[in-house]
Amino acid sequence: MSKKLFLITEFYDSSQNTTGYLFGKLHEFLSKQKDIDLTLLTKKDEKVLNQPEALYVKGVTFDKKSLVSRSSYELFIGFSFFKNCAQYIKKDDIVFTGTTPILLLIIIHILKKIIGFKWVLLVHDVFPENLVAAKIIKQDNVGYKLLKRVFDSVYASANDIIVIGRDMKDLVYNKTNHNKITVIPSWIDEKDITLQAKNNNSILTELGWQDEQKVVFQFFGNLGRVQGISSLMKAIKLMKRAEDAQFIFIGDGVYVDELKSLISESNNKNIIYYGSVSQENKSIGLNACDISIVTLADGMLGLGVPSKAYYSMAADKLIFTIMDKNSETYQMVEENNIGWVVETSNIEEIAEMLDKAVSDIQTQKYNSPRKTLINKFSSEVAMNKILNIIRTL
Incomplete structure (x- = not known):
């Protein structure tokens, strides 16, 4: 019997951005595996070709330069993914996600405890540490310390973690103390x-x-x-x-x-x-x-x-x-x-x-x-x- 796998991503097509390219390639490869029953759960984009078997959440536009606009978008898209994840993912299914949208990680973390599925996390961004590097928040900020505590636990709850660099592996290990972290560089054909x-x-x-x-x-x-x-x-x-x-x-x-x-x-x-x-x-x-x-x-x-x-x-x-x-x-x-x-x-x-x-x-x-x-x-x-x-x- 084929194993049920949900590939959950904000972007899924090479015409969107690099994340779309990587997940598009991954979707194409995994869909050819006969022992995997693959479902793509993604944000709908009218500008790209839709996958007929996919599940879609509604997308909205936002101003990338505005932190307020981006935060509102994250809340909206996070809630949309939550509804679909709660409806379709069952016990013992496998879920594969990246690290965006950021609220998706909290959603998967919570639902994993409730439903009992397995989770593979592909890390492209380490949150909230990347906010400090981008000078959006300071390391000694109380809000940052709270976010870090939450997301350290979230990242650690994945069954397997994939990182794209050796330096990232060291950082994520210190963040999670996880014993199943694999380095796999970005896949470019x-x-x-x-x-x-x-x-x-x-x-x-x-x-x-x-x-x-x-x-x-x-x-x-x-x-x-x-x-x-x-x-x-x-x-x-x-x-x-x-x-x-x-x-x-x-x-x-x-x-x-x-x-x-x-x-x-x-x-x-x-x-x-x-x-x-x-x-x-x-x-x-x-x-x-x-x-x-x-x-x-x-x-x-x-x-x-x-x-x-x-x-x-x-x-x-x-x-x-x-x-x-x-x-x-x-x-x-x-x-x-x-x-x-x-x-x-x-x-x-x-x-x-x-x-x-x-x-x-x-x-x-x-x-x-x-x-x-x-x-x-x-x-x-x-x-x-x-x-x-x-x-x-």
């Missing part, structure tokens, strides 16, 4: 990202940035509070070889207005904010560079692993990593010789490493990021690890 020569890229053609003598650095993805973009901008000002480098920012997020101001103040025509690109044009966006910049601000150790690193590896782009030396991405780039690494705390060192990258890319030998992805971080390997965890339950 390299076939979804096509390779493209620099002189054939439409974005670089539009900008007139096809000079092979200049090195194009790119920041691609979410422009948020925890990306450490201000440190990067300060470092660019200190570069000795700035005239040989160009910087393009592609994406969206709460930090966009601040980024535009920093670019304007720099008075450097070789730094631009391009805007965002559609999911359909992701390959074009990822190929609009020689080097991909992947950053995390100070205080983010263990709290996140930027999926953009794996997307850029699929595009066969070398990675320039700015983050704590104990972080997953820093170690991955260094261990596999696929780019440059520097810590976030020293602006002068970041500038020196940017200059070094400009020189090294013409003279030094690096491994292929795409081949590294295929050999060590393929979606097939990740999916089978997840399947094994589910089957043990």
Whole structure:
């Protein structure tokens, strides 16, 4: 008899965002397993193709820049998921969730005690510790201490925990003292990202940035509070070889207005904010560079692993990593010789490493990021690890 599995996620399609891509791939893989009776429970999105067998909760729009608007959304979507979970999930079923929406975790935690199902938790964000890193709340705040106490218990109640980095495993273990934590990096299918020569890229053609003598650095993805973009901008000002480098920012997020101001103040025509690109044009966006910049601000150790690193590896782009030396991405780039690494705390060192990258890319030998992805971080390997965890339950 097939085991009943509920895949519960806010996003489920690659056209929505990275979470949608990852869960969409996971849904596609799990639906092919004959020993699993899979049900997708997700938020309805009129802009993407609906899964006919799925269960949907109603979605609402909100202002990402407003904490009040976002909090109201979390309450609404959390209640919607609660009704469906309570109605359809039965004893001994298996539930697989991510860490958003955040109230979903409390809901699953409570219903698990009442109903008696098994829970696999995929951790992309560690809450509420990520609020401190984003400077939304202070660590000594009473509200934070209460949230941490609650969510430490919530995370610990999962039967199995999957994390996306070694540094995150250490943090989650300290948070939960859980003995079943597995590291499985984000699963990117390299076939979804096509390779493209620099002189054939439409974005670089539009900008007139096809000079092979200049090195194009790119920041691609979410422009948020925890990306450490201000440190990067300060470092660019200190570069000795700035005239040989160009910087393009592609994406969206709460930090966009601040980024535009920093670019304007720099008075450097070789730094631009391009805007965002559609999911359909992701390959074009990822190929609009020689080097991909992947950053995390100070205080983010263990709290996140930027999926953009794996997307850029699929595009066969070398990675320039700015983050704590104990972080997953820093170690991955260094261990596999696929780019440059520097810590976030020293602006002068970041500038020196940017200059070094400009020189090294013409003279030094690096491994292929795409081949590294295929050999060590393929979606097939990740999916089978997840399947094994589910089957043990």
